[in-house]
Amino acid sequence: MPSASTATILFDGVCNLCNGFVQFVIEHDAAGRFRFASLQSGVGQELLRSHGLLPQQEPDSVVLLEGGRAYTHSAAALGVLRGLGGLWGVVGTVGQLFPRFLRDAVYRLVARNRYRWFGRQEACWLPTPELKARFL
Template sequence: MSSAPSATILFDGVCNLCNGFVQFVIEHDAAGYFRFASLQSAAGQELLRAHGLQPQTEPDSVILVEGGRAHTHSAAALGVLQRLSGGWGVVGTLGKLFPRFLRDAVYRLIARNRYRWFGRQDACWLPTPELRARFL
């Protein structure tokens, strides 16, 4: 792994919406800044504990671990967008103009319904051999 600064995205590995988000990030992260770990994995659970968060059996948020801090809910999603190319940084910045309680309410609504609306897999998504180095 490179010694360049990076951040880690923890995601629900069986959620189709979350897997789509990871693939979207990979597509728009030309610099390879982000690494990834499923919340269901041992690496994901250890990162949660290391940042004072409870290990999750039913994940309810994408988590962004960056600069020694863990960001959850809308702060995580918008923080990721701010680092992406193609104008997504502007979207992330503009999104943060809304009060967090409103952003998180919308985030939680989507999170509660994500399996119903987008479906789920029986097992965690596996990266291609080319992407495997970016996954913990």
């Protein structure tokens, strides 16, 4: 059973940028604090509904579920960085000093172009057997 400090990251499972972000988090999350689910999965769609978010056919944001709340767009990305702690936590905290409308504008620009700039996969990335327990 996950600890109270566990958080869940919902991500676009076919997006190369999003999959790279998940790999980055796994590498830097030594405590194993974060769990993961693809936004396209049944689990991901149900978690969105349970947090009052509409199911997403074409995901446009990483979603961070933490402490009973759902964070989207730049708030989600910066929240994940803060959750990693250390230097990444500082980057996440400093990032929050910028007004949200500016952070989200940049986030949406990248999100709109992520497939063109970073590519996409035909199917969701599958975790290794060692990482499978962290995926919902």
